[in-house]
Amino acid sequence: MMMDWDKAAALLNQAQHVVIVTHVGPDGDAIGSLLGLMWALRQLGKQVIPAVDEGVPPEFAFLPGAEEVRAALDGVQPDLVIAVDCGDPGRMGKVGEAARAAGAPLINLDHHITNTYFGDANLVDPATVASAEGVLDWLDRLGVAPDRKIATCLLTGIVTDTLCFRTDNVTAAVFGKAQRLIEAGAPYSEITQRTVMRMSFEALGLWAAVLPRMRLEEEGILWVAIDRPTRQALNYNDARDGGLVSLLISADRARIAAVFREKDDGRVEIGFRAVPGYDVATVAARLGGGGHALAAGCTIDGPLEEAVARTLALLREAAREGAPVVP
Amino acid sequence: MMMDWDKAAALLNQAQHVVIVTHVGPDGDAIGSLLGLMWALRQLGKQVIPAVDEGVPPEFAFLPGAEEVRAALDGVQPDLVIAVDCGDPGRMGKVGEAARAAGAPLINLDHHITNTYFGDANLVDPATVASAEGVLDWLDRLGVAPDRKIATCLLTGIVTDTLCFRTDNVTAAVFGKAQRLIEAGAPYSEITQRTVMRMSFEALGLWAAVLPRMRLEEEGILWVAIDRPTRQALNYNDARDGGLVSLLISADRARIAAVFREKDDGRVEIGFRAVPGYDVATVAARLGGGGHALAAGCTIDGPLEEAVARTLALLREAAREGAPVVP
Numbered sequence: 070m071m072m073d074w075d076k077a078a079a080l081l082n083q084a085q086h087v088v089i090v091t092h093v094g095p096d097g098d099a100i101g102s103l104l105g106l107m108w109a110l111r112q113l114g115k116q117v118i119p120a121v122d123e124g125v126p127p128e129f130a131f132l133p134g135a136e137e138v139r140a141a142l143d144g145v146q147p148d149l150v151i152a153v154d155c156g157d158p159g160r161m162g163k164v165g166e167a168a169r170a171a172g173a174p175l176i177n178l179d180h181h182i183t184n185t186y187f188g189d190a191n192l193v194d195p196a197t198v199a200s201a202e203g204v205l206d207w208l209d210r211l212g213v214a215p216d217r218k219i220a221t222c223l224l225t226g227i228v229t230d231t232l233c234f235r236t237d238n239v240t241a242a243v244f245g246k247a248q249r250l251i252e253a254g255a256p257y258s259e260i261t262q263r264t265v266m267r268m269s270f271e272a273l274g275l276w277a278a279v280l281p282r283m284r285l286e287e288e289g290i291l292w293v294a295i296d297r298p299t300r301q302a303l304n305y306n307d308a309r310d311g312g313l314v315s316l317l318i319s320a321d322r323a324r325i326a327a328v329f330r331e332k333d334d335g336r337v338e339i340g341f342r343a344v345p346g347y348d349v350a351t352v353a354a355r356l357g358g359g360g361h362a363l364a365a366g367c368t369i370d371g372p373l374e375e376a377v378a379r380t381l382a383l384l385r386e387a388a389r390e391g392a393p394v395v396p
Numbered sequence: 397m398m399m400d401w402d403k404a405a406a407l408l409n410q411a412q413h414v415v416i417v418t419h420v421g422p423d424g425d426a427i428g429s430l431l432g433l434m435w436a437l438r439q440l441g442k443q444v445i446p447a448v449d450e451g452v453p454p455e456f457a458f459l460p461g462a463e464e465v466r467a468a469l470d471g472v473q474p475d476l477v478i479a480v481d482c483g484d485p486g487r488m489g490k491v492g493e494a495a496r497a498a499g500a501p502l503i504n505l506d507h508h509i510t511n512t513y514f515g516d517a518n519l520v521d522p523a524t525v526a527s528a529e530g531v532l533d534w535l536d537r538l539g540v541a542p543d544r545k546i547a548t549c550l551l552t553g554i555v556t557d558t559l560c561f562r563t564d565n566v567t568a569a570v571f572g573k574a575q576r577l578i579e580a581g582a583p584y585s586e587i588t589q590r591t592v593m594r595m596s597f598e599a600l601g602l603w604a605a606v607l608p609r610m611r612l613e614e615e616g617i618l619w620v621a622i623d624r625p626t627r628q629a630l631n632y633n634d635a636r637d638g639g640l641v642s643l644l645i646s647a648d649r650a651r652i653a654a655v656f657r658e659k660d661d662g663r664v665e666i667g668f669r670a671v672p673g674y675d676v677a678t679v680a681a682r683l684g685g686g687g688h689a690l691a692a693g694c695t696i697d698g699p700l701e702e703a704v705a706r707t708l709a710l711l712r713e714a715a716r717e718g719a720p721v722v723p
Contacts, residue, residue: 258720
């Protein structure tokens, strides 16, 4: 945790032209934090340009201001750059590089415990459930009351990053903030309908194809492998598994869940989940990835069968070392 | 809506021996409301016996006081009966009949819009997301501050009936109440881990077996039928579909979802879901069932194929008459 409130306020105070960027492959918290902060800084009279490599994914196009987000920055000369939801500078992508080219100072607002504190001012609180919660905390200090647009963006960040209040880190205060944001005008039902309540029909087709192959190991490891031919036959090219690993971990006999996905280049992307009392972050880290104790991931070399065998050996260790908090 | 606050307070005031009952086949809101109210009335000095036909299902045995719930009432002579989460008197089952045999007055606390107002005092608010929310509203009027035990029971009711804050009726106030209950000591993470985050491994096996057979009709009706031999081969006897119909409705091309389950007696149990803007309650009602616009159910005669055909004809009408609120 590092909260440079005063330094951040001073940097913001001196700035007039602000670029906000977020991480490549943006999720709901990335886009929600980006746009929520944009509307708030405009309330403070700043000129703000939001940007992210490849722009806003279609599922977040409903957020107010989404159409303003730039996928590239040419010749922009900000006097302040703010990165939201980026654990390290590489996550800011090409727009991050372009924004920083002229040497403007950087505010780093994030909630990842792995954050490298790469800003001139860092607002990094791993206890917040989403960077959007961190943005709200900052707005409270800046004296900005969320309007409907800000509230919509920030609540979307909180809802998506907590899988609708289901992650282990949700506190009483988070519910209080959700209440405030809805009272400020955030359309809660629409947000859930457009995000956590919706998956692609193609992803469901993929689940239908691969669930019959799921395997439960005696250590309580429930896993499934999605090979390239199956994925290609279904014409399913989305990098995301559509929550399949979250479904697996909900099975009462699973302590640890894993979904292996063979990519087009033959490498294997792996998503891990665990129930409280187990740690898959260590396994992911040993395979060159990262994440939280209960949700982590990595990408390793194929072929698929070898990747599975190698990973299962590590998962068995993790399963033996843990014990469920909730029996 | 009918809120006989004064009458209910008067009845409670005169009573010393209270029996609380809830509906047959109890869910998390039934048991949570039953036990939350039990602990609250004991704070007020009442002697309280909680009861429900067939007792507490194993998944709710973690709730404080679960071991006190009686599955039958013999010779108990209460001077007040309270029914929680029962839409009509029949839902109170045999314990309800036994409790009322001596003619004690009845308080009916519920949140179903179809409630028949069968109490001597009725506390029925269909705007509450769960009967547990109604219990909390009543406790506020009675001046009872929830302790850890009450908060645990009531939050379980709210979490389970809203599928963890995902139903269409969740308001800002509900989040405020969740915050209060967690601050009063309710173990939120444990509650979600034991309820909405957990499904049986056998149910997941059933999903794996039947999802490959799902069918999407051009009207946006996504459905799957679970025949008796498949269910029996998997040794899956649970009446609940483990949320399969909720999964189907989350697919982006689904407007209406249905799961048909062939029972051992050959009749067919059907669960319906819809996205906002559609109405499956009318379809369920025409087939002798009931429910809400977005979540309803019924049981009709087999054989399975005929039940499916008959139902799909009605669902096609409902699909044509609706339009999605969130495109």
